[in-house]
Amino acid sequence: MTIIRLAAGLLLLPQAFGLVAASTEFGTTENLGFFQGSVEDATQNLAAPLLRRIQSNGGAPDPATLYPSYTLSVPIDHFHNESKYEPHSNGSFNLRYWFDDRFYKEGGPVIVLSGGETSGQGRLPFLQKGIVAILAEATNGLGVILEHRYYGASYVTDDLSTENLRFLTTDQALADTAYFAQNVVFPGYEDVNLTSPNTPWVAYGGSYAGAFVAILRKLYPDIFWGAISSSGVTAAVVDFWEYYEAARLFAPEGCAPATQKVTHVVDNLLLGGDRDDILQLKTVFGLGNVTRDVHFASAIRGGIAGLQSVNWDPAVNSPAFALYCGNMTSTEVLYPATNELKDSIKSILVTGGYKDEIDALTLTMQNYIGYVNLTRVSTCRGRPQDSCFGGRTDFSTDNLNQVWRLWQYQVCTEWGYFQTGSGVPDNQLPMISRLIDYNFTSTTCREAFNIFDQPKVENINKHGGFRFSFPRVAIIDGEADPWRAATPHKIGLQYPESTISEPRMIIGGGAVHHWDENGIFKNETTCQLPPHPVKKAQSFIVEFVKPWLEEWEIQH
Missing domain, CATH: 3.40.50.1820 (Alpha/Beta hydrolase fold, catalytic domain)
Structure with missing residues (x-):
């Protein structure tokens, strides 16, 4: 059993949440726009019964009332x-x-x-x-x-x-x-x-x-x-690639290096492989019908961002990061269905430049693929993959219910914080794909607000x-x-x-x-x-x- 021990004495067992190896079907993925913490949503829903038990305090009045x-x-x-x-x-x-x-x-x-x-x-x-x-x-x-x-x-x-x-x-x-x-x-x-x-x-x-x-x-x-x-x-920072530095430095042992290596494999194919190699990569993740490479890279990136939602307070702590790192560092195959993908995974690892680590990384890739299918792919069956993961397309609705526009507008105009992989120095392996750059992460600024200039971070930094x-x-x-x-x-x-x-x-x-x-x-x-x-x-x-x-x- 994989055990993740986080700070402050919090012991998190991914298997205990009923999340690991809970899905063996490879389907399509959900439309979560450009939100980088999307994996948390999926895991939070799956773990809801446990969280409700942790949170329950029958004698406490609801602060809203x-x-x-x-x-x-x-x-x-x-x-x-x-x-x-x-x-x-x-x-x-x-x-x-x-x-x-x-x-x-x-x-x-x-x-x-x-x-x-x-x-x-x-x-x-x-x-x-x-x-x-x-x-x-x-x-x-x-x-x-x-x-x-x-x-x-x-x-x-x-x-x-x-x-x-x-x-x-x-x-x-x-x-x-x-x-x-x-x-x-x-x-x-x-x-x-x-x-x-x-x-x-x-x-x-x-x-x-x-x-x-x-x-x-x-x-x-x-x-x-x-x-x-x-x-x-x-x-205020425009290209905030350093958002992922905390995960690189403080994630449970083995989680960050595993993330960097599988991301490097993905990038070596997306940025240097031929179209057949790229299709094989997408297909093994169950995302073969995602047209744009950057949308594929975005679809599989979310788990490492779960660190932000780790909290000592049981009422608000999310198990997402523990689930992700538990998958990435497990010494066991957590998703038996991925055994059928081993030959394709090994081919991808060779093409991606990791022939010398093929045995260890095959297991990591199996569990990573299973994790992506559990948290992303399986949540959007029955819809075209591009419509599920091609990003938000309705930018015109602007009634008061469109609360997503608020912080996004502040990001686009003054604060920045576009979390990229492209900004990572060349001598360091990124935690998310280098295809995820400022141009991609700022799409909403152009499409929703017709803002093409970078945010005026000097308004804050002064x-x-x-x-x-x-x-x-x-x-x-x-x-x-x-x-x-x-x-x-x-x-x-x-x-x-x-x-x-x-x-x-x-x-x-x-x-x-x-x-x-x-x-x-x-x-x-x-x-x-x-x-x-x-x-x-x-x-x-x-x-x-x-x-x-x-x-x-x-x-x-």
Whole structure:
């Protein structure tokens, strides 16, 4: 049995999920557009019964019903002097928020969590039992979740056409947050002035929201007393090939080299083989009817991206990465049906330049092919393969239900992060095919928004990028986070020592994406949960926020 031991004492058995060797039929694949984490969807669905058992906590109220939502009317356009927002708007929209006052005592701060690039409702667990609850309890504070304009129910315009998305910029959303802090009146606290600067406001965010709150503190220092940037991607990057570096460096033993070798075989055929060789390659994966080589390369790439979804919190952890690496490192044939493909696989390995490793890699390729069929090919039977995997074709629909357009628009205009294989240095084997380049990954920009220029990452990087630094901005990152490569803690960079004014921490124990944000109820706490590195990080955050607030008291 293949056993995958990840950080923080999490023991994951791929076979236990009923996923390995669960499918022997080779069919077609599903249409998941350009989403690189698509394998997670397939494995998450298959593992749903187990996850429901892990998550169940019958005594816990649903945060969506526990916390009513409220709104504040906010200007649509804060910058009438900037031409990119023309035609300007004098209108307003309702910015949604939630708050929790169970820990609040007079004189306490407001702890606001930025909702980032998703519905704010999805952030409510952090108000109930995560980092907002932890900080609010420690400081007698009032906890707030603030939704980002356009996301969730914070509708700015009647539709999501490219013209109407012109107000979806980081600067406009930052100005919303500043306006909110200066104008909100929390229901039940009409006689208490909790606005800034009368009350200290400390902002927290993870990932995009982590960069967001760091910039927020820098642009509006008189409104926000401090900010905690967890996995904050303060550096916007166009070609973000380094996204896969964390998997290369921190995946379970053997997983990354196996991924690199099979990817190299695939690339040697796709980039250097004849059409017969390429057809044989596609056919052995069950994808012989995928016309474009880059679509085939994209169809088989997803498993290694599952690292981002590994989490210490059982309620949100995904088994996708464990499943993938369990397949890639198994010493057994997990899919007996692939034994019939051994001769074709050996031929492919010889043509692909790996004759000397043919015995070991034949097994790896068998399990990789079986894995791709389990997670991708078998999910789309009965449809033409090009229609299943040829990428999104309907770019014209732009009603409010097309929420995929939101972050994609921000990616295309300001943030980048196109995850490629082509950008990997020539002296290093990539984790995904080199056919996956900027031109391919930015297709949506051209087709959906008619954007042909590269994103203006300078709009973000002018605030500091990899060198971001500002008083009372904390930089917290997970050591094995794929997004660490877009933060001030990028591997290879030198960074200053942590201070109370500018705290810094890299969470160890294999921590991934803003692990400090999650929490569990006190009656769920064990010696293993939260894992020690997470407990240490959350205590560290409390330890520097308290002196920040003491400094505020002295100055006010």
